[in-house]
Amino acid sequence: MQRLLAYFKNNKKKTIVLFLILVAYYFCLPKHLFKDPTATVITSNKNELLGAIIADDGQWRFPENDSVPDKFKTCIIAFEDEYFYNHPGFNPISIFKALKENINSGEIKRGGSTITQQVIRLSRKGKQRTYWEKFKEIILATRLEFRHKKDEILALYASHAPFGGNVVGLDAASWRYFNRNSEDLSWAESATLAVLPNAPSLIYPGKNQLQLLKKRNRLLKKLLDNQTIDSLTYRLSISEGLPQKPYPLPQIAPHLLQTIAKNNKGQRIKTSVNKRLQQQTNTIVFNHYNTLKQNEIYNISVLILDVKTRKVLTYVGNAPTDKNHQNSVDIINKPRSTGSILKPFLYAAMLDAGDILPNTLVADVPTQFGDYSPENFNKEFDGAVPAKQALSRSLNVPAVIMLKDFGLDRFHYYLKNLHLKDIRFNANHYGLSLVLGGAESNLWDLCKSYAAFSSTINHFNETSSEYFSNEFCEPTFYEDEKIDFGKKSNEKTLFDAASIYLTYESLKEVNRPEGDDNWEFFDNSKQIAWKTGTSYGFRDAWAIGTTKDYVVGVWVGNADGEGRPGLVGVQTAAPILFDVFDLLPNSQWFQKPFDEMEKVKICLTSGYRASVNCNNVDEKYIQKSGLKTKACPYHKLIHLDKTESFQVNSSCENINEIKNTSWFILPPLMAYYYKDKHPFYKPLPAFREDCINSKKETMEFIYPKDIKKIFLPKDFNEKTNDLILKVTHSKPNTKLYWYLDHIFLGETTTIHNMSIRPKEGKYTITVTDEFGNEIKKTIEISQ
Template sequence: MKRIIAYIKSHKIKSAIITLIIIAYYFSLPRQLFKEPTATVITSSNNELLGAQIATDGQWRFPQNDSIPDKFKTCIIHFEDEYFYKHPGFNPISIFKALRDNLKSSSVKRGGSTITQQVIRLSRKGQKRTYFEKIIEIILATRLEFRASKNQILAYYSSNAPFGGNVVGIDAAAWRYFNRNANDLSWAESATLAVLPNAPSLIYPGKNQERLIQKRNALLKKLLENQVIDSLTYHLSIAEGLPQKPYALPQIAPHLLQKVSQEHAGKRIQTSIDLRLQERINYIVQTHYNQLSQNGIYNAAVLVLNVKTRKVMAYIGNTPTDKTHEKDVDVIDKPRSTGSILKPFLYTTMLDAGDILPNTLVADVPTQFGSYNPENYNKTYDGAVTASRALSRSLNVPAVRMLQEFGLDRFHHYLKVLKLKDLKYNANHYGLSLILGGAESNLWDLCKSYAALSSTLNHFSDTSSEYYSNEFCEPTFLASEKIDFGKKTSNKTLFDAASIYLTYESLKEVNRPEGDESWEFFDSSKQIAWKTGTSFGFRDAWAIGSTKDYVVGVWVGNADGEGRPGLVGVQVAAPILFDVFDLLPKSNWFSKPFDEMQEVSICKKSGYRASQYCDDVEEKFIQLSGLKTKSCPYHILVHVDASETYQVNSSCEDLSNILNKSWFVLPPLMAYYYKTKNPFYKPLPKFRSDCLGDNAVTMEFIYPEDQSTIFLPKDFDEKTNDLILKIAHSKPDITLFWYLNEMFLGTTKDIHELAIIPKEGKHIITVVDEFGNEAKRRISITK
């Protein structure tokens, strides 16, 4: 060391020059050798190719792969640089021989470049092949040998060497010429690709086939002579043909590729997609598309999530339709009208809030909120239906009435917590139609929400009745990403486990789609909580289902929003849903969350907690929040005669002959429709005529007269005047229910007057009071 210091001091200029040379040598090699754009490549969870998007410069150049197939590595070393592992970046002997032969012929007859030098030449695109450039290549090659390992240098070469046309790198070449992964190539195929960078023009289909096969076979002969391959492998290899027309790269998940390229352009991304499942669902979607397109329905999307990992297992963004019908549109993240698909969230919300029990009777009667008049799909009414049954049958009127009772703003708040990003406006913008498709959402957000509900149940069972703070998180399609569910907590994240479980119990009872003759057998083997939805105008058909392990979401429709007859969730989306579930492993049903439930006495007829007057009671487990619900309001104690034909009191019947009877009594409007579907419903008996007291009820029309013909004049603004209906009741403080031709008009109380504008023709006006008494008028209207 002292000698070196002394030499530097005595030879300062030389030392400075040497130092500068060393520094220049050190920094001569760019940190990044190759800056050309690369293709966006996505692979499956097992690293199998799903698809690729060509680089922005039009080249099929995959991102660098540090893993080199063994056969190709062997072939390229034997063909290009047998002393690759021995030289320092250049081979003096090869250079001397090349220089000698080129000088003799006065032209370039052979090259003496090593693989390392070729890497440098590839990185220095556009440089003329001169002796000065060769010197630079040698210098940079030795510098590269200091910086990178031999395998890294081979990886540089394999990923950036030209393979003819617009194909660059072994990975792209293997797929373009042999339609398979580079690791799966045979010796003949590997040898073919190994000789191509030396003369890439040989690969053009129909040209130079003889020269290419000679070069390939010469390399195979060399491998045989060096005992790399045996004689049988050699003869089988030379018998193989050459690639002809390039293959198109796989496009197994094209819409996911689009999505990945937005954030990871030019990168190789390993996704969570199950390749076999993706391929089979692609086939299912194509099969259904072939049928649906005959009815002018061209688009569909399917998303499959793993509940436990929250990873995407299959991503089908659209059907294999044409550009005219928007085949490139990824429907999964596009906003569409929700139809009835939000109803389970309302049901869960009301259970969680303790506003209902699973079988609480809710009204299903003609209903009008201002100008909004919701109707059930089949245009009929049940009068009263259990909340659970209303959900499983997807009845619209009970859902709207439940939303109105729960509160529009309250429910809107819950949906915002679910992070449905297409819910952009305030609650009043949507109104009560929010629950019937008045809002928009997308398949991704809806599936993630159902997955969060399922995962909440799983975690509650797995952690001895605890929740996770980040349950309602975003799913991922990246294999490397692990979802963080947050910290364990005894407090619910949004909904308690019991409310979710009871919702799923209801959704499990949804009828299977028509045409699946074995659905009853299917139902017993695979229990699925599922829901369909259909938007107004038959524009969107939904079906989303969940088991303990998987969530499957399906949307069917037209990307341009065109509605079509028959575009109904249960008819077109549900069959795809169950075809997909057929591919998935069987899951056990969710465990009942007993720690969030309590067994109580429930009135069988009303579904409320049993009151003292309920005569038919059963023990049921309900959510803890349901303990605050009121007891049954529909069972009352009445006094009837021995035949139970009339109500009586002590003024008209001896006390010994009076029976105290529990009676199930619905409000008149509910009873009016309920008895049409329930023939065993017994209306409350009337009071016997000889009984005294305040029980006698009478009502009579004041206007119009029965069988009258009424003319409705117009005012100065050409507006037809109202017809004012009036009635007198012995108890004016009770509520009266008005109907026109069995269409519900509204209610009155205290002042029993109602203004209507009926159409021309004959009509029947019916008024029903709270005790079931009726009054009718038949009229004719002229204008």
């Protein structure tokens, strides 16, 4: 050491020069050898290619791969650089032989470059092949050997070597020429690609096939001679043909590729997509598309989420339609009218708030809210229907009545907390139509909400009855991303587990349209909570279903918003939903979250908590918040005579002869429609004629109910149609007397309908019964 220091001291100039040379040598190699644009590549959760977008310079150049398949590694070393693992970046013997041959021939015939040198030459593209450039390559190659391991250098070569045409790199070449991953190439295929970088023009179809075949077979013979392959493998390999044309790269999830490319351009992204499930779903979509396009319905999107990991398993952004029908549009994240798909959220919110129980009777009668008059899909009314059934049958009128009772602003608040980003306006902008499709949302947000609901029940049962603070999180399509569900808490995140569970119990029922007796899509062996939706004008059809493990969402329609007859959720989207669920493993049904439930006595007729007057009672588990609901208001104690034919009181019957009986009594308007669907509904008996009735008889308008302005339609002969007035009375066979602005119109008994044809103007309709009760309605007639 002292001698070395003394030498440096005595030879300062030489030392400085040497130091500068070493510094120059150290920094002579750029930090990044290759700056070429690369293709955007996505793979499945098992690293299977799903699709790629060509690089900006028009080259199929995949992002660098840090590994090289063993077969190709063996072939390329045997063909290009047998001493690759032994030399320092250049091979003096090869250089000497090449120099001698070139001098003798008077031109450059042989390069003698190692793989390391070829990496340098590839990175310094456009340089002439001169001896000076060769010298610089040698210097840079040795520096590269200091910086990288041998296998890393080999990986750089495999990623950037030319393979003919616009194909660069082994990964792209494997797919373009053999339609498979480089790890799956045979010996013959690996040998074919190994000889190409040396003469990439040989790959052009129809040209140089014999020359390429000879080079490949010579390499295979070399592998046989050095005992890398056996004689059988050799014979089978040389019998394989050469690629005749480039294959198109797989496009298994093209719309997901577009989405990922926005933020990950030029990168290789490992997604959470299950390739086999994606391909099977693509086939289902293709088959349904071929049927639906006969009705000029051209677009379909499907999303499958794993509830436990919140990862995307399948992403079908659109049907395999054409450019004229927006085949490039990714529908999954596009806002569309929701139809009835938000109804479960209202039902869950009302359960959670303790406003209803699952079978609480909800009014289903003609209803008018200002200028808004909701209608059921079948144009009929049930009078009263259990809330659970109203949801499973997707009845519109009960949903709007429930929303009115719950509060529009209150429901809007919950939707905002579900992070439905397309609900951008305040509650008044949407009005009561919010629950029937007055708002827009997208398949991604809706599926993530259902997944959060399912996960809430799962987590609650898997933990000590706890909730996670970040339950309503964004799903991911990145395989390496792990969802953080947040901290555990005894406080619910949004809805309690029992309310969600009871909502799903309702959604297990088939919500088919009335009259559709040939339902063929529901498989009773699969327990799925599912909901359909159809937007106004038949523009959007939805179907979203969930099990304990998976959420499947389907949208069907036209990307341009054109409506089509028959574009109904239960007819177009639901069949796709259940075809997709058939691909998924069966799941056990959700466990009942007992810690959020109480067993109470329920009136089986009304669905309310049983009152002392209820005579048909059973114990049921309800959500704890349901304890706040009132007792049954429809069962009342009445007094009958011994025959139970008439009501009586102490004014006409001995108290000892009066029979006290519980009676199910609905309000007149609800009863008017309810009795048509429930033949065993018994109206309240009349008072016996000799009794003094202290109770006032009641009646109510059926039509017009809340309407103030009425437009009289005309028939095909331009004749104005009659206006039919309807009233219901609590006591059957009562005579009613009708007046229009104090002008007597007539009387009715039993069926209280009155036909009039007034001129334009304002009128007051007055109806009185034989007991002196009176109701009035002021209307304005327009024609």
